[in-house]
Amino acid sequence: MTAGVADVAGKGMTRPGKAKFGPVAWLRWIWRQLTSMRTALVLLFLLALASIPGSVLPQEGIDPAAVAQYYTAHPALAPVLAKLSGFDVFGAPWFAAIYILLFTSLAGCVLPRAYRLAKSSRQPPPKAPRHLGRLPQSTDFPAAGPADEALAAATRMLRARRFRLRTGDGWVSAEKGYLHEVGNLLFHLALLGLLASIALGGLFGYKANKLLVAGEGFANTPTALDVFHPGRLVTASDLQPFSITMTKFTASYITSGSQRGQPANFNASLSYTAQPGGPVGHYDLQVNHPLNVDGVQVFLIGHGYAPTFKVTDGTGRVVLDQPVPFIPVEEAGLSSDGVIKVPDAKPQALGFSGEFLPTAYETITGSVGSEFPAANLPRVVLVGYEGNLQLNNGQPQSVYSLNTSQMRRIDYPIKMLAPGQSIVLPHGLGKLTFTGYRQWASLAITYDPGQLPALFSALAALAGLILSFLVRRRRIFVRVSENGNGTVVQLGGLTRSDAAGGFEVEFAELTGEFKRRLGSAAGSSAPAKSAVDETSKDGADEVALAQSKGE
Amino acid sequence: MIRLPRFVRPGRVAAVAMAAAAGVVTLTLAGCDGGSIANSSDPGNSGNSFVGASYSSKFFQVGSRPLxxxxxxxxxxxxxxSLRAQRGHVVVLNFWGSWCAPCRQEAPILGTLATDLRGKGVRFFGDNVLDSPDSAEAFERTFNIGYPSINDQGEQVALAFHDTVPPSAIPSTLVIDRAGRIAALVVGAVSFNGLKALIDSVLTGKS
Known part of the structure; x- marks a missing residue:
């Protein structure tokens, strides 16, 4: 923000007189305090400060699992933090309070200012001051012709330079650089626009994540999404009713050289409908090339393997036959961890936890790993458990973790399984077969109606800032008078904002041109001075005079 | 990208509550904040509430029920x-998955009520999502579920309710009256007394 705003806002900063401090005066005072530059800056700082817990504490909206972990790690502190919205900082009432106050502060500052600028931009420049010598920039020189001719010539020159003019008896005022104020305003309005855009996204936008196994599909409805963070005013009916099926996922990796194992390309082949029964579209989803459906962007943000298993229980029935997504735990070989829960196996519920190794190796000491991310030699290693999975008590649990506190380890030799191989469980518990693998893609679904307005606001803010820095608002006054020796032209210059500097130079150029056109000593150019000091001004006058005489 | 059990966040319950228009009785229960993972150790109010450990429920009076x-x-x-073929019956449609803990908690209640109320013209259906048929059938054997379930791996049934009363979490239970109009939505696990009271009020209603 620039000093201009401070000036405008600053006018209201004085407290009303103590004698008349009624409720209206109080309200006026509070409003002026709120809309002051200082308050806006304090609020901006507070907003930044209030965001800190959002990056220090795990957030419900970003990583609910981390919040759950925090509860386990700090059982006493977590509920207190939850009461203070510590796990939902950006949705907290106090955060909203700062945000709304800042918004009000800015709006209360910028909107009246915009109105004043709009009014002032239609007004002509002020009358020329009587004593131009008191201005920061001033000079005078004798003119050749009569006073009215000199004044007319000066007016023409200033008009040619596209100054806005006001003329009077023996003087002309000129003003230029309204774009400075326009830029300043544009910046502030854009800042408001930016805040409004963010609010728009926060109220009407949503974010969701979906892990999708190749060959499967989902609909954009809350029950299908793994993680769903709706804006404040978003209901399930507001979600764009598209459906997406991932027909195929391919990943390729660099196979040799120092970059070996680095991803070369990911491609998720999608077929989708924007609404039920609508035409089917196809899209090759790649990293940073989102699919746009109905204003919603679908990004490819991750991938991994879902080994497929078939579990037959002790009664001989198939109780599970599906891909189970495993989560990569390292990049180089994409070794992935996962769990298989079979709550409905008889006689006992079963659970397995283990690792999927895309290109498996085993060292002579018996440790295993994966040496390449592609599934060149897919293997799984699983540890089995029987007992109570604690799924029937109604407490939600992650599908990626196995609570073995009420389970017993099933005794069988642990070894790597190749596709098609099985573990026959002892004690008539059944059989698990590793049937193969599929790949999964992790999709980020984002709808942010404020995104485009935010971009335009940011660009406008930048443009406004540049404009207000590069353009200076300045006034040039000319007074022409006749004394005993002939016509004297007085020039005065004033700038209200000169962030980039250079008005002195401009004034000097202008003075030079005036002297060439109007001066009795055409061709000579006296240096313009910027001193307010009377003595030096007089001295310069003498120099100018002397020069003209010398000619 | 970790798939966690899908539950409404407290904020969503509030949003749902706000969306309830005139003529819609909204019963947002004290135990609603059990929706977040972090707070899910709260058992919710297990007392004499209308619905048990659910996060929210909506009841639509006759005349304001969406088709x-x-x-x-x-x-x-x-x-x-086909849902339309069930006109004349009160239909209870439950969205569930065998992996979902609250679904497993409410399954015996649904199974019992389905049997008890069949004679009164109430038909229960399940909508099995994010599951595999083998696991779903094993679940039905475990809980002795006698009513059929739709194999809805693409969530197309949930999507079909987009413009009316979409289920916002798993489990969710819709009660549809004899005229094929939506009378209630319970989000979260149902309680025996709560769901029975809901169905009874739909049965005794004019439609």
């Missing part, structure tokens, strides 16, 4: 299903 969409699908058994 249920045309829902068709294939049952786990392979037969075809």
């Amino acid at each position: 249920a969409p045309a829902v068709t699908g294939t049952l786990l058994t392979g037969q075809s299903f």
Whole structure:
């Protein structure tokens, strides 16, 4: 923000007189305090400060699992933090309070200012001051012709330079650089626009994540999404009713050289409908090339393997036959961890936890790993458990973790399984077969109606800032008078904002041109001075005079 | 990208509550904040509440009930299903998955009520999502579920309710009256007394 705003806002900063401090005066005072530059800056700082817990504490909206972990790690502190919205900082009432106050502060500052600028931009420049010598920039020189001719010539020159003019008896005022104020305003309005855009996204936008196994599909409805963070005013009916099926996922990796194992390309082949029964579209989803459906962007943000298993229980029935997504735990070989829960196996519920190794190796000491991310030699290693999975008590649990506190380890030799191989469980518990693998893609679904307005606001803010820095608002006054020796032209210059500097130079150029056109000593150019000091001004006058005489 | 059990966040319950228009009785219960993972150790109010450990429920009075969409699908058994063919019955449609803990908690309640109320013209259906048919059928054997479920791996049934009363979490239970209009939505696990009271009020209602 620039000093201009401070000036405008600053006018209201004085407290009303103590004698008349009624409720209206109080309200006026509070409003002026709120809309002051200082308050806006304090609020901006507070907003930044209030965001800190959002990056220090795990957030419900970003990583609910981390919040759950925090509860386990700090059982006493977590509920207190939850009461203070510590796990939902950006949705907290106090955060909203700062945000709304800042918004009000800015709006209360910028909107009246915009109105004043709009009014002032239609007004002509002020009358020329009587004593131009008191201005920061001033000079005078004798003119050749009569006073009215000199004044007319000066007016023409200033008009040619596209100054806005006001003329009077023996003087002309000129003003230029309204774009400075326009830029300043544009910046502030854009800042408001930016805040409004963010609010728009926060109220009407949503974010969701979906892990999708190749060959499967989902609909954009809350029950299908793994993680769903709706804006404040978003209901399930507001979600764009598209459906997406991932027909195929391919990943390729660099196979040799120092970059070996680095991803070369990911491609998720999608077929989708924007609404039920609508035409089917196809899209090759790649990293940073989102699919746009109905204003919603679908990004490819991750991938991994879902080994497929078939579990037959002790009664001989198939109780599970599906891909189970495993989560990569390292990049180089994409070794992935996962769990298989079979709550409905008889006689006992079963659970397995283990690792999927895309290109498996085993060292002579018996440790295993994966040496390449592609599934060149897919293997799984699983540890089995029987007992109570604690799924029937109604407490939600992650599908990626196995609570073995009420389970017993099933005794069988642990070894790597190749596709098609099985573990026959002892004690008539059944059989698990590793049937193969599929790949999964992790999709980020984002709808942010404020995104485009935010971009335009940011660009406008930048443009406004540049404009207000590069353009200076300045006034040039000319007074022409006749004394005993002939016509004297007085020039005065004033700038209200000169962030980039250079008005002195401009004034000097202008003075030079005036002297060439109007001066009795055409061709000579006296240096313009910027001193307010009377003595030096007089001295310069003498120099100018002397020069003209010398000619 | 970790798939966590899907539950409404407290904020969503508030949003749902706000969305309830005139004529809609909204019963947002004290135990609603059990929706977040972090707070899920709260058992919710297990007392004499209208619905048990659920996060929210909505009841629509006769006259303000939205018409249920045309829902068709294939049952786990392979037969075809049409919601419209159930007109004349009160339909209870439960969205569930075998992996979902609250679904497993409420399953015995649903199974019992389905049997008890069949004679009164109430038909229960499940909508099995994010599951595999083998696991779903094993679940039905475990809880002795006698009513059929739609095999809805693409969530097309949930999507069909987009413009009316979409289920916002798993489990969710819709009660549809004899005229094919949506009378209630319970989000979260149902309680025996709560769901029975809901169904009874739909049964005794004018439609």
